[in-house]
Amino acid sequence: MKMFLFEWKKIMKKKTTWIVLALSILAVMGVYVFNLILADNARNQAINQYDIHLNLILQDADHWALEKDKAMETEDEKLIEEATMRKQNSRSSYETLKAQKAEYENKEWDRVIQQQVDFLEIFAYPPPGQGASFGFEGELISNFTLRATYEEMNYLLSHKIEPFTQNIYGGTMVKTTIYDDFGGRLLEEWKKYTTRYGEQGVYFIYQLIQLLYIPILIVIGCFIFGNTLSSETTRKNNGLRFHQALPLNQSKLFFAKYTTGYLGILLFVLFMIGVPLLVGTVMRGFGSLEYPILVYDGVTTGSKVLNEDDAFHFIALKEYLAQTLLFTIVASLFIYSLYYLVSQFSKEPIFNVIIIGILSFVGMQIQHPYNPFSYLRIDKVITHEIQLQTWNAAFTYTTGIFITLTAGVICTMINFICFKYKSN
Numbered sequence: 467m468k469m470f471l472f473e474w475k476k477i478m479k480k481k482t483t484w485i486v487l488a489l490s491i492l493a494v495m496g497v498y499v500f501n502l503i504l505a506d507n508a509r510n511q512a513i514n515q516y517d518i519h520l521n522l523i524l525q526d527a528d529h530w531a532l533e534k535d536k537a538m539e540t541e542d543e544k545l546i547e548e549a550t551m552r553k554q555n556s557r558s559s560y561e562t563l564k565a566q567k568a569e570y571e572n573k574e575w576d577r578v579i580q581q582q583v584d585f586l587e588i589f590a591y592p593p594p595g596q597g598a599s600f601g602f603e604g605e606l607i608s609n610f611t612l613r614a615t616y617e618e619m620n621y622l623l624s625h626k627i628e629p630f631t632q633n634i635y636g637g638t639m640v641k642t643t644i645y646d647d648f649g650g651r652l653l654e655e656w657k658k659y660t661t662r663y664g665e666q667g668v669y670f671i672y673q674l675i676q677l678l679y680i681p682i683l684i685v686i687g688c689f690i691f692g693n694t695l696s697s698e699t700t701r702k703n704n705g706l707r708f709h710q711a712l713p714l715n716q717s718k719l720f721f722a723k724y725t726t727g728y729l730g731i732l733l734f735v736l737f738m739i740g741v742p743l744l745v746g747t748v749m750r751g752f753g754s755l756e757y758p759i760l761v762y763d764g765v766t767t768g769s770k771v772l773n774e775d776d777a778f779h780f781i782a783l784k785e786y787l788a789q790t791l792l793f794t795i796v797a798s799l800f801i802y803s804l805y806y807l808v809s810q811f812s813k814e815p816i817f818n819v820i821i822i823g824i825l826s827f828v829g830m831q832i833q834h835p836y837n838p839f840s841y842l843r844i845d846k847v848i849t850h851e852i853q854l855q856t857w858n859a860a861f862t863y864t865t866g867i868f869i870t871l872t873a874g875v876i877c878t879m880i881n882f883i884c885f886k887y888k889s890n
Contacts, residue, residue: 474726477691486690487734490683494741498670502749505631505663512634516567519637520560527556566637575628582619582638590616602635602659603652609774610645614760621758621780628754630662630669643760644854645772666753667746672783674742675790676845681826683735684798688805689819691730694723720885724806724878731798739791755784762850772854786848789863793844796870800838801826803877810884833861838873841866 477483534549569577589600590613600607618641622629632639642660664673746753764776801822808818829839833856840861846852852861 474730477694477726477730483690486686490686490738491741494738495745497674498742498745498749501663501670501673502665505665508631508633508661508663511658512632513567513571515634516563516570520563520567523556523560523563527553527560530556570634573628576623576626579619579623579629583616583623585638586612586616586619600638602640602648603655605648605652607640608643608645608772610772610776610778611641611643614643614778615639615641617778618758618760618780625754625756627757628666630664632662633659635659641760644762644851645774645776664753665746665750667743667748667751668753668755668783668787669757670742670746671739672757672759672786678843680735680790680794680797680844681801681842683738684731684794684801685805685819685822685826687731687734687798688727688802688822689815690734692727692802692805692818693809693815694727716886717882720882724881727806728799728802731802732795735794735798753783755782755787757783759783759786760849762854764850764854781848789848790844793841793847793863793867793870796867796874797842797844799874800870800877803874803881806881807877807884810881810888835860835865836869838866838870841870 530549530553534546534553537543537545537549566578566581569581590609600612615638619639621627629639640660642656646656648656662673664670758780759782761779761781762776763778764772804825805818805822808821809815812818812821826839826842829837830842833840833852835858840852841847843852844866846855847861847863847866850861853859
């Protein structure tokens with residue numbers, strides 16, 4: 467215990483520790499502010515969509531008003547009747563859409579989401595024998611995406627949950643899925659309308675997790691806390707190595723140094739998860755832990771084709787976060803053990819971080835059920851997206867935990883052997 471506290475005090479006395487910690491906090495706050503700007507832009511674009519449609523409806527109403535005047539001059543009763551009806555319809559549509567715009571601006575989410583549900587139902591579940599399609603810039607949106615969006619909106623409505631901020635296409639907040647394969651300019655437009663922004667604390671955390679936030683934090687944590695051995699053997703410190711000169715139990719010394727670094731990384735990661743959660747909560751509220759997260763079931767069909775009638779289900783955001791936190795503990799051990807192993811041979815922390823960063827990036831490109839790096843994209847593992855991308859049902863959350871933990875333990879044992887060998 468004394469060795470552990472001694473190692474911990476050495477880390478906390480370093481200026482580098484506090485500088486990197488402060489920079490990490492500022493970086494997260496900067497990302498959140500940028501995210502708010504993007505969210506506000508998406509909201510303004512959605513309101514602009516309402517204004518465009520309102521203007522088109524007004525133009526249509528004015529057109530039929532002129533047609534009615536012309537018909538009255540020629541005493542064309544049939545045209546008068548048609549023009550009157552169409553003008554009234556346009557005025558009615560205008561008032562309805564104007565009310566919907568006000569509800570969106572005032573964040574009356576129950577009414578906004580109810581409109582989504584009513585509109586999407588016929589496209590998600592068309593009546594037997596009656597086709598109903600919903601397109602995007604001339605391309606059809608998959609029925610899977612429409613069903614997922616419809617069921618998500620139903621879930622939000624029944625649980626009274628505020629949605630993420632996003633743009634609106636055709637009056638609908640469409641949810642993006644991997645079942646739509648757009649490309650080129652169309653893909654850019656699709657992202658413009660379907661990208662969602664989490665303004666509330668817990669939503670922002672979820673958004674960051676999808677962007678490899680956890681692995682990045684672990685690597686930064688290794689830079690701060692993972693140099694308990696290399697800090698004593700750098701070129702700047704070629705004097706007496708106390709961990710070799712003093713009559714200390716080498717096994718206890720190793721585990722004191724190793725445990726100090728690992729716990730430091732865990733605390734850092736948990737702290738940096740709490741920072742955006744706190745910032746988002748203070749700025750825009752906490753959000754809802756019941757928010758639905760889409761999980762794909764398509765790989766269970768046995769067909770290596772994305773079928774529009776594939777199954778799916780939702781899990782609550784709290785379950786998603788719980789699984790992410792458990793994986794974080796295991797992934798931290800794995801990445802830290804690799805970093806520690808590299809640091810036994812390379813004494814420059816920045817160089818070690820670069821090596822681990824490159825190794826992790828390359829490793830993630832090799833998708834195999836027994837490759838621990840494949841599971842660093844934990845979002846795709848929890849949602850089963852990686853199963854559909856590789857058509858391999860062996861990619862499961864449980865397998866990821868087991869493989870990553872096993873790899874971490876093996877690397878830890880190798881670290882211990884190397885430490886004992888170098889000490890002797």
